[in-house]
Amino acid sequence: MELTERKKKVLRCIVDLYIRTAEPVGSKAIAQLPDMNYSPATIRNEMADLTSMGYLEQPHTSAGRVPSAAGYRLYVDELMADYRLSLDETQSINDAIEEKMQRVDKLMEKVARLVSQATDLPAISVASRSASVTVKRFDLIKAGEGSIILVAMLSTEEVVNKLIKLPVAIEETDLKLLGAVLNATMTQICADEFTPNLMERVMNSAGMGASLVPVVVEFVIDTLRRQESANMAVAGHVRLLEQPEYQSIDKAQRVLSSLDEGALSNLPAVMQNASGTKVLVGPENITEELKDTSVVMTKFDIGDGLQGMIGVVGPTRMDYAKVTARLSYFAESLSKMFNKPEQAQLPTAEAEE
Amino acid sequence: MELTERKKKVLRCIVDLYIRTAEPVGSKAIAQLPDMNYSPATIRNEMADLTSMGYLEQPHTSAGRVPSAAGYRLYVDELMADYRLSLDETQSINDAIEEKMQRVDKLMEKVARLVSQATDLPAISVASRSASVTVKRFDLIKAGEGSIILVAMLSTEEVVNKLIKLPVAIEETDLKLLGAVLNATMTQICADEFTPNLMERVMNSAGMGASLVPVVVEFVIDTLRRQESANMAVAGHVRLLEQPEYQSIDKAQRVLSSLDEGALSNLPAVMQNASGTKVLVGPENITEELKDTSVVMTKFDIGDGLQGMIGVVGPTRMDYAKVTARLSYFAESLSKMFNKPEQAQLPTAEAEE
DNA sequence: CTTGGCACTCGAGTGAGTAGAGTGCTAATA
DNA sequence: TATTAGCACTCTACTCACTCGAGTGCCAAG
Numbered sequence: 029m030e031l032t033e034r035k036k037k038v039l040r041c042i043v044d045l046y047i048r049t050a051e052p053v054g055s056k057a058i059a060q061l062p063d064m065n066y067s068p069a070t071i072r073n074e075m076a077d078l079t080s081m082g083y084l085e086q087p088h089t090s091a092g093r094v095p096s097a098a099g100y101r102l103y104v105d106e107l108m109a110d111y112r113l114s115l116d117e118t119q120s121i122n123d124a125i126e127e128k129m130q131r132v133d134k135l136m137e138k139v140a141r142l143v144s145q146a147t148d149l150p151a152i153s154v155a156s157r158s159a160s161v162t163v164k165r166f167d168l169i170k171a172g173e174g175s176i177i178l179v180a181m182l183s184t185e186e187v188v189n190k191l192i193k194l195p196v197a198i199e200e201t202d203l204k205l206l207g208a209v210l211n212a213t214m215t216q217i218c219a220d221e222f223t224p225n226l227m228e229r230v231m232n233s234a235g236m237g238a239s240l241v242p243v244v245v246e247f248v249i250d251t252l253r254r255q256e257s258a259n260m261a262v263a264g265h266v267r268l269l270e271q272p273e274y275q276s277i278d279k280a281q282r283v284l285s286s287l288d289e290g291a292l293s294n295l296p297a298v299m300q301n302a303s304g305t306k307v308l309v310g311p312e313n314i315t316e317e318l319k320d321t322s323v324v325m326t327k328f329d330i331g332d333g334l335q336g337m338i339g340v341v342g343p344t345r346m347d348y349a350k351v352t353a354r355l356s357y358f359a360e361s362l363s364k365m366f367n368k369p370e371q372a373q374l375p376t377a378e379a380e381e
Numbered sequence: 382m383e384l385t386e387r388k389k390k391v392l393r394c395i396v397d398l399y400i401r402t403a404e405p406v407g408s409k410a411i412a413q414l415p416d417m418n419y420s421p422a423t424i425r426n427e428m429a430d431l432t433s434m435g436y437l438e439q440p441h442t443s444a445g446r447v448p449s450a451a452g453y454r455l456y457v458d459e460l461m462a463d464y465r466l467s468l469d470e471t472q473s474i475n476d477a478i479e480e481k482m483q484r485v486d487k488l489m490e491k492v493a494r495l496v497s498q499a500t501d502l503p504a505i506s507v508a509s510r511s512a513s514v515t516v517k518r519f520d521l522i523k524a525g526e527g528s529i530i531l532v533a534m535l536s537t538e539e540v541v542n543k544l545i546k547l548p549v550a551i552e553e554t555d556l557k558l559l560g561a562v563l564n565a566t567m568t569q570i571c572a573d574e575f576t577p578n579l580m581e582r583v584m585n586s587a588g589m590g591a592s593l594v595p596v597v598v599e600f601v602i603d604t605l606r607r608q609e610s611a612n613m614a615v616a617g618h619v620r621l622l623e624q625p626e627y628q629s630i631d632k633a634q635r636v637l638s639s640l641d642e643g644a645l646s647n648l649p650a651v652m653q654n655a656s657g658t659k660v661l662v663g664p665e666n667i668t669e670e671l672k673d674t675s676v677v678m679t680k681f682d683i684g685d686g687l688q689g690m691i692g693v694v695g696p697t698r699m700d701y702a703k704v705t706a707r708l709s710y711f712a713e714s715l716s717k718m719f720n721k722p723e724q725a726q727l728p729t730a731e732a733e734e
Numbered sequence: 735c736t737t738g739g740c741a742c743t744c745g746a747g748t749g750a751g752t753a754g755a756g757t758g759c760t761a762a763t764a
Numbered sequence: 765t766a767t768t769a770g771c772a773c774t775c776t777a778c779t780c781a782c783t784c785g786a787g788t789g790c791c792a793a794g
Contacts, residue, residue, distance in 0.1 A: 054756055067768050072757070090756050090775040169520045169532060177540050179522060179532055187530050189540045265618060266641050269634040277630065281622045288619050407787055420737050425788070443744045443787050737794075748783080756774085763768070 029081055037064075038074045039083055040107040043095045047347050050272040052092030097310040097344065100322070104307045104348050111349035113357055121146055121354070125361055136261040139338060139362065144264025146354050149340040152292045152325075156258035157184075159333050160218040163248060166210040168203050176203065178244060182255065183216075184332050190247045198236055206237030210244065219252040258296055262287060273320070273343040286317035287341065299325055299337050305356050310344045320344060324351050328359035330366045338362075382434055390417075391427045392436055393460040396448045400700050403625040405445030450663040450697065453675070457660045457701050464702035466710055474499055474707070478714050489614035492691060492715065497617025499707050502693040505645045505678075509611035510537075511688050513571040516601060519563040521556050529556065531597060535608065536569075537685055543600045551589055559590030563597065572605040611649055615640060626673070626696040639670035640694065652678055652690050658709050663697045673697060677704050681712035683719045691715075 041061055042053045055071040058064060064071070075093050078084045083099035086092075095103065124142050136153045143151035167179040171191065176198070179189045213230050214222075227245055231238040265284050274280040294314055299306060305326040311319055318341070325339030338359060340351060394414055395406045408424040411417060417424070428446050431437045436452035439445075448456065477495050489506045496504035520532040524544065529551070532542045566583050567575075580598055584591040618637050627633040647667055652659060658679040664672055671694070678692030691712060693704060 052756090056756080068756095069768050069770090070766085073767090076758075086757090088775060089758095090754095090773090092756065165524065167522045167524075167530070169522070171518065171520075171534055171540075177520070177532060177534065179530060179542060181524055181530065181544070185544060187524075187542045187544050189532060189542050191534070191538060191540050264641070266634065266637040269630055269637065275630050277622055277628050277633070280630070280633075281619065284619045284622065288617070405787090409787080421787095422737050422739090423735085426736090429789075439788090441744060442789095443742085443785090445787065735794105737792100739791090739793095741788105741790095743786105743788075745786095746784090748781100750780090750782105752779080753777090755776090758773085759771090761768100761770085764766090 029077055031081070034066075035074055035078055036102075036107060038071060039078055039095075039099060040103065040109075042075075042078075042084065042093060043099060043103045043107070046095060047345055050345060052087055052094050054092035057092070095345070097312075100309045100344055100348075101312075104309065108349045111347075111353040113353055117354065118357060121358055122361055125358075125365055134261070136259050137263065139336075140261040140263035143338045143340060143355070143358055144267060146358055147340045147342075147351050148267050148270065149342040149346070149351070150262065150264045150266075150268055150287060151338065151340045152260065152262045152295060153339075154258055154260045154296045154337045155330055156296055156335050156337075157256050157333055158335050161252050161255040161333075162216050162218050163252070164215060166207060166215070166244075168207045168210075170200065170203060173197075176240075178247065180248060180251070182251075184255065184334075186255070186332075188251050192240060192243055195239065198240075202236035206234050206240060209234050209237075214245075214248065219249050219256065222249050260293065260296075262290075262292060268342070271343050271346075273345065279320070282317055283321060283341075286315060291315045291318055292323075292339070292341070295323065295325060295339055296337055299327060299339075303327065305352050305359075307348060307352070322346055322348075324348065324355055326355050326359045328366075329363040336362065336366075382430060384434070388427055388431060389455075389460060391424060392431055392448075392452060393456065395428075395431075395437065395446060396452060396456045396460070399448060400698055403698060405440055405447050407445035410445070448698070450665070453662045453697055453701075454665075457662065461702045464700075464706040466706055470707065471710060474711055475714055478711075478718055487614070489612050490616065492689075493614040493616035496691045496693060496708070496711055497620060499711055500693045500695075500704050501620050501623065502695040502699070502704070503615065503617045503619075503621055503640060504691065504693045505613065505615045505648060506692075507611050507613040507649045507690045508683055509649055509688050509690070510609050510686055512686050514605050514608040514686075515569050515571050516605070517568060519560060519568070521560045521563075523553065523556060526550075529593075531600065533601060533604070535604075537608065537687075539608070541604050545593060545596055548592065551593075555589035559587050559593065562587050562590075567598075567601065572602050572609065575602050613646065613649070615643075615645060621695070624696050624699075626698065632673070635670055636674060636694075639668060644668045644671055645676075645692070645694070648676065648678060648692055649690055652680060652692075656680065658705050658712075660701060660705070675699055675701075677701065677708055679708050679712045681719075682716040689715065689719075 038058060041058050041064065045053045045057060055068040055075055058071045059066060059068040075084060078099075079086060079093060083096055083102060084093040085096045087094060124145065136155055140151045140153035143153060162183045163180045164183050165181045169177040169179065171177045174197070175191055175193050177189055177191055179187060181187050209230060213226065222245055227241060231241045234241055265287055268274050268283060269280055274283065298308070298314075305324065308323040308325075310322060313319065313321065313323060320343070321341050322344045323339055323341050324346075325337060328336040328338065330336045336359075338355060340355065342351070391411060394411050394417065398406045398410060408421040408428055411424045412419060412421040428437060431452075432439060432446060436449055436455060437446040438449045440447060477498065489508055493504045493506035496506060515536045516533045517536050518534045520534075522530040522532065524530045527550070528544055528546045530542055530544055532540060534540050562583060566579065575598055580594060584594045587594055618640055621627050621636060622633055627636065651661070651667075658677065661676040661678075663675060666672065666674065666676060673696070674694050675697045676692055676694050677699075678690060681689040681691065683689045689712075691708060693708065695704070
């Protein structure tokens with residue numbers, strides 16, 4: 029059977045209406061829509077066709093129709109109208125970002141929270157690094173009697189440090205030597221390249237400072253690894269409960285706990301090579317527990333070799349047009365904010381973390 | 382009316398049973414308990430008394446009794462049996478702590494998560510500083526052409542840093558001067574004491590480095606404030622849904638969102654001067670939304686002038702004995718862990734945050 | 735003081751009956 | 765040929781009356 033224009037139109041109206049009402053949609057309701065110039069009977073025929081084609085489902089004989097996963101897929105890909113953000117909406121998104129991003133304490137947590145607020149759905153926010161990180165330069169500062177401070181500037185322009193308690197006193201000259209050796213041998217090297225072999229060589233040439241080398245190396249590897257690992261946050265779980273499909277505790281609990289247990293942690297991988305905004309409808313989600321939910325996600329640019337991703341989780345019946353629009357706009361605003369020159373300090377401020 | 386021993390015993394049994402079953406308790410059920418040598422009728426009389434004394438409540442005429450807030454209070458303060466942790470329980474708590482605390486990335490988040498796991502309830506974990514923080518010493522490192530790194534060692538032995546981009550070039554000698562001035566004037570000073578007055582004086586004596594002073598001051602104040610502010614995490618919200626009292630979405634949603642919005646943020650204040658384990662029963666909670674829940678919390682010691690607090694939230698009908706025991710043990714284990722010498726690096730590692 | 739007995743209350747669960755929304759099919763219509 | 769009106773049919777959600785049983789309070793006997 030062929031998918032005529034009219035069939036598409038009917039499908040679109042059904043999905044639109046179902047998104048609004050969360051109730052199965054009947055032929056009468058569709059026929060009554062302003063620009064639908066057909067009788068309920070005609071619509072019924074179309075609906076029967078759409079059902080047999082797999083785009084609609086019927087909870088039971090005398091109920092209206094509900095979109096199937098395939099129906100949503102088609103809707104998302106072809107049918108849905110562009111949602112234009114109102115000035116109010118863009119304004120409030122921008123305000124939220126401006127206001128909240130002053131302190132970059134828990135960046136991803138905050139982004140997730142904001143996205144969740146903007147969409148009224150649980151949200152995820154991830155930052156991951158696209159390239160590997162290395163140390164650009166080491167400094168050693170003598171701090172009081174028995175301790176020194178190791179300062180390392182990373183390839184990302186971030187600066188990290190560690191206070192090292194000395195087991196034995198160390199001379200200023202030895203410290204200088206150690207510093208020179210570190211800078212000569214252990215810069216421009218990523219975490220995986222710190223072999224035992226290298227470490228031995230460094231220790232041999234470090235003189236009195238040799239005993240410090242293992243501590244330094246451990247710290248550096250740990251730091252680089254941490255810098256490279258994805259930083260992820262989920263916020264606003266509770267908003268799922270606002271959706272009529274989660275009025276049954278069982279369902280809600282199953283989904284919420286799977287969110288809590290990090291069911292979303294494989295999303296970044298999905299997004300890796302994609303661009304723009306991506307929608308996963310129901311069964312397309314990898315996790316079993318999220319079979320009845322959809323995910324919308326998009327990338328943004330943090331700058332400094334950091335790649336950001338934000339996404340939301342909701343019932344398959346969610347307002348894809350609106351959510352997609354808000355999410356995209358959000359991503360855009362975030363990208364802008366992170367790359368505004370006067371905000372260049374932000375990623376740096378992260379160095380404290 | 383007097384609260385006889387037998388009345389207490391009856392009350393204790395009712396609370397115990399209600400905690401187990403979450404169903405109103407009838408006189409028959411109590412009379413059938415092994416060491417209760419009275420008939421249902423007698424128990425009924427006692428229950429009537431306890432009800433008129435305000436320790437019990439009756440959902441409706443023909444239902445059993447349920448403890449009132451006052452009843453729980455009495456139970457917690459006097460009646461409940463000590464809960465002895467089994468070897469299994471202590472073991473698994475210790476294992477969890479050992480295993481998870483290797484990397485101290487998001488300390489409070491992890492603690493909260495663990496506590497929540499150990500108690501099957503939503504948990505909160507807070508770290509707050511008991512004394513105010515000051516800078517102990519400044520260092521300035523020239524990093525490449527146009528930037529310097531400011532390193533500040535705090536009174537807490539933690540080290541923080543910031544990369545500062547220079548608007549104009551600065552000579553090595555000027556940098557030395559600036560460093561000296563900073564160390565002379567801005568150490569041993571807590572966040573509130575950075576007056577505009579002081580800043581002006583510093584700028585006057587800083588020579589070429591004067592333009593950097595505002596940046597430095599802003600960073601320092603921000604850092605000190607951040608160090609002093611409490612660091613808090615809540616985990617395991619979802620576990621509330623496991624409790625029969627939150628089978629109604631409305632209730633669950635109200636409580637969960639208030640948790641999400643930080644309803645617990647005033648708990649640390651409550652705990653400030655208290656010691657040991659504290660229980661807040663129902664209406665004793667300050668927040669309106671938590672009227673029907675109880676909170677159990679206790680302190681632990683992070684060392685380094687840091688004060689920790691862990692707590693859980695649950696229905697007023699919760700197993701106070703068990704929760705209290707596990708929480709106390711948890712706090713004890715955490716204190717031990719944080720103050721073990723070979724783990725002394727942990728709080729230092731936090732310096733990176 | 736304790737206990738057995740008894741009438742009473744009230745919620746939870748059951749089952750029949752009804753209203754109404756929606757369908758599929760057929761025959762009439764443009 | 766495509767559309768529509770009409771109609772019988774299906775199925776759920778809701779209401780209402782009814783019963784069952786757990787639990788109570790009170791009284792009188794032990």
